[in-house]
Amino acid sequence: MSRVGKQPVEIPSGVTVTVTPDNVVTVKGTKGQLEKAMHKDMKIAVEDNKVVVTRPSDSKNHKALHGLTRALINNMVIGVTEGFSKTLQLVGVGYKAQLKGKSLILNLGYSHPIEVASIEGVTFEIPDANTVVVKGINKELVGSVAADIRTFRKPEPYKGKGIKYSDEVIRRKEGKTGK
Template sequence: MSRIGKKLIIIPSNVKASIDNSLISINGPKGELSYNISKLIKIEKIKDKLKLTKNYNHKKAQAIHGLSRSIINNMVLGVSQGFEKKLIINGVGYRSQMEGKNLILHVGYSHPVNIKPPENIQINVENSTNISIMGIDKEIVGQIAAKIRSIRPPEPYKGKGIKYIDEKIKRKVGKAGK
């Protein structure tokens, strides 16, 4: 029994939701997102709330029930508030800069690393070590942040690399001398 799938999705007053067969479109002040719902799930709009129910009672429908509810709730939050991930660059000489919409990273390689974000993602750089990724789609914002972090993940000895702002790095003790 999905506890998440049973929760109603509350639609704020500045957000509009429309259901067309298995396609749900959410439109808000930040933009518009749409999602194709599985045939195992039925969605209905009750005043300013969305309710998801399972058409069948088996394991696959159970899994998709909670997943669909989470995705649609994230769509509603995204078009009304947006999502943001923050990254920090640690390391001597490590820095980042914006060139147009592209992010240029100088993180210890022989060449700068160039990242071109998708059209609905905005990247900002503050004081060359703080990077913020903003957008309305939580999945894409998280994926771009993970891609940037994977260019130079933090290493455990000195903590150099790119990490999330709230990430804790487990430090290791270096080699002991005589």
């Protein structure tokens, strides 16, 4: 069995997990509700405050889907209880972020400010002018929005300017040497 897939997902108190016959998993918790359609071959059962995922055969594809399905359900449970967040840092002279309503305005050294419209299920927080925190209950959506924001000005290796994740380490390069 898959090492990840054979472990059951614990359901904390205050969280309800329902599975429809066509493998649509719905997780409701204090922070909201998530719904995702899983692969039709996986068998998902809720037993004794645990979600158990089983696979029909030991084929390579089913082994991969087994661990994936369990991980997706686990992320849904964590999302509706704790939520997910990604922290981005703006490094550079004059780089700053600000909120305008629910949308995010970024000044990144271009001739114009960049406006990031708010997406349902994702919120932005700005603890200081050079830090943006992307929060939400859907791990996939939070990561996607954070990656989209990062693409506006990726960190460059010479001065380290750009938008980077807070835990990201930028490998610096040495510049040209003069004669």
